[in-house]
Amino acid sequence: MGLLLPLALCALAACCRARSEPLVVPEAWRLLSRGCSDSDVLHFSDFALQDINKDRKEGYVLSLNRVSDVREHRQESEGSLFYLTLDVLGTDCPVLSKKSWKDCRVRLLHESVYGQCKAILYISRPRRVLYLPAYNCSLRPVSRRAISRMCPDCPVPSPTDLSDPSVLEAATQSLAKYNNESTSKQYSLVKITKASSQWVFGPAYFVEYLIKESPCTKSQASSCSLQLSDSKPAGLCKGSLSQEGIKKFVSVKCEFFESQAPAPGGENSAPTQGPVNLLKVEESQHEGMAPTNAPSEAVPRGSVQYLPDWDDEKPEGSQKKDPREAFPVQLDLTTNPLGENLDVFFFFPGPVKEKLFVLPFPKREHLSPECPGPAQVDNPFILPP
Numbered sequence: 609m610g611l612l613l614p615l616a617l618c619a620l621a622a623c624c625r626a627r628s629e630p631l632v633v634p635e636a637w638r639l640l641s642r643g644c645s646d647s648d649v650l651h652f653s654d655f656a657l658q659d660i661n662k663d664r665k666e667g668y669v670l671s672l673n674r675v676s677d678v679r680e681h682r683q684e685s686e687g688s689l690f691y692l693t694l695d696v697l698g699t700d701c702p703v704l705s706k707k708s709w710k711d712c713r714v715r716l717l718h719e720s721v722y723g724q725c726k727a728i729l730y731i732s733r734p735r736r737v738l739y740l741p742a743y744n745c746s747l748r749p750v751s752r753r754a755i756s757r758m759c760p761d762c763p764v765p766s767p768t769d770l771s772d773p774s775v776l777e778a779a780t781q782s783l784a785k786y787n788n789e790s791t792s793k794q795y796s797l798v799k800i801t802k803a804s805s806q807w808v809f810g811p812a813y814f815v816e817y818l819i820k821e822s823p824c825t826k827s828q829a830s831s832c833s834l835q836l837s838d839s840k841p842a843g844l845c846k847g848s849l850s851q852e853g854i855k856k857f858v859s860v861k862c863e864f865f866e867s868q869a870p871a872p873g874g875e876n877s878a879p880t881q882g883p884v885n886l887l888k889v890e891e892s893q894h895e896g897m898a899p900t901n902a903p904s905e906a907v908p909r910g911s912v913q914y915l916p917d918w919d920d921e922k923p924e925g926s927q928k929k930d931p932r933e934a935f936p937v938q939l940d941l942t943t944n945p946l947g948e949n950l951d952v953f954f955f956f957p958g959p960v961k962e963k964l965f966v967l968p969f970p971k972r973e974h975l976s977p978e979c980p981g982p983a984q985v986d987n988p989f990i991l992p993p
């Protein structure tokens with residue numbers, strides 16, 4: 609068999625290539641379809657998205673709208689790799705707040721950002737490990753055309769790159785108001801993260817921005833040019849500036865992030881990323897077998913891509929845009945259709961060096977039969993096709 613199988617594969621590959629059909633290989637036969645609303649699939653998807661949010665350094669926490677597809681690949685060792693495709697929605701919590709997506713408010717339709725994440729998750733019940741080696745996501749703002757049709761009076765998104773001076777003015781004026789009202793600490797602007805405008809009695813601008821602590825005191829405020837070089841954002845402010853005739857109205861509300869300073873030796877100093885004890889995730893009282901001290905390589909690798917309004921994207925040539933291309937998310941730990949061993953299991957205790965067997969991410973054309981699952985917000989404008 610040891611010799612026969614490779615030979616059979618060669619024959620199979622040759623025949624399939626000749627007919628230019630997708631290569632069918634025995635490994636792929638081990639890809640099982642799972643239901644997108646199975647409770648354990650939802651549980652793993654929740655875990656994957658929490659880990660994705662934890663890994664991110666900027667942007668807003670993503671919440672799970674629905675599980676779009678799921679495949680399980682049983683490993684030869686005790687465990688499975690899950691290939692998850694998740695439809696997500698932007699919330700109003702910045703990732704720096706470290707809040708769980710379940711504690712965050714999904715944005716209203718007109719300020720929505722939506723998209724898709726692909727995640728590869730390893731789970732082993734006997735080993736009590738959940739681990740997310742890789743993810744990638746693509747996001748887009750909800751179509752402006754759809755907003756103007758459904759809610760013509762809603763605020764429309766403005767650029768946050770400071771190309772609109774009114775956006776910057778709204779941020780600086782609202783922060784000035786906050787600093788003026790603050791009795792002690794002063795804050796400076798780090799970055800505008802969201803902006804929109806609307807005509808009320810006059811122009812009105814709504815902004816969200818990150819702030820950091822300024823070394824200046826209140827009395828120095830306007831003349832102070834000291835900068836704390838490497839200080840991290842301390843919080844997020846939501847402000848507005850609106851005008852009625854010559855009168856200006858400014859509002860501001862700031863929320864501060866919990867300090868993430870690690871307590872040396874304490875419970876909080878354990879890494880929050882990397883492999884996680886499954887039983888802990890399932891809130892059992894058992895003490896784990898998996899190491900809690902994961903090497904830094906065990907941190908999931910991935911990124912979130914921000915794409916423009918889908919309406920703005922020009923189709924190539926005269927071809928009509930294929931809506932299925934709206935969220936191109938690439939996540940291939942291998943390009944070999946036969947799969948490949950992935951050496952990530954350095955974090956397992958004991959002498960046995962574990963390997964994962966990965967396949968190219970399953971194609972969209974072959975969704976699991978019971979997928980996608982039901983959506984939390986079932987609106988076609990925020991559901992990837």
Ligand SMILES: *[C@@H]1O[C@H](CO)[C@@H](O)[C@H](O)[C@H]1NC(C)=O
Binds near residue numbers: 784785788789
């Ligand atoms: C600063 O606050 C004081 C009272 O707290 C108020 O009288 C004053 O108008 C404020 N200045 C600005 C520029 O907002």
Ligand SMILES: *[C@@H]1O[C@H](CO)[C@@H](O)[C@H](O)[C@H]1NC(C)=O
Binds near residue numbers: 743744910938941
């Ligand atoms: C994730 O996406 C980026 C592009 O956005 C790509 O360069 C990278 O290879 C992707 N990661 C994987 C594992 O496919």
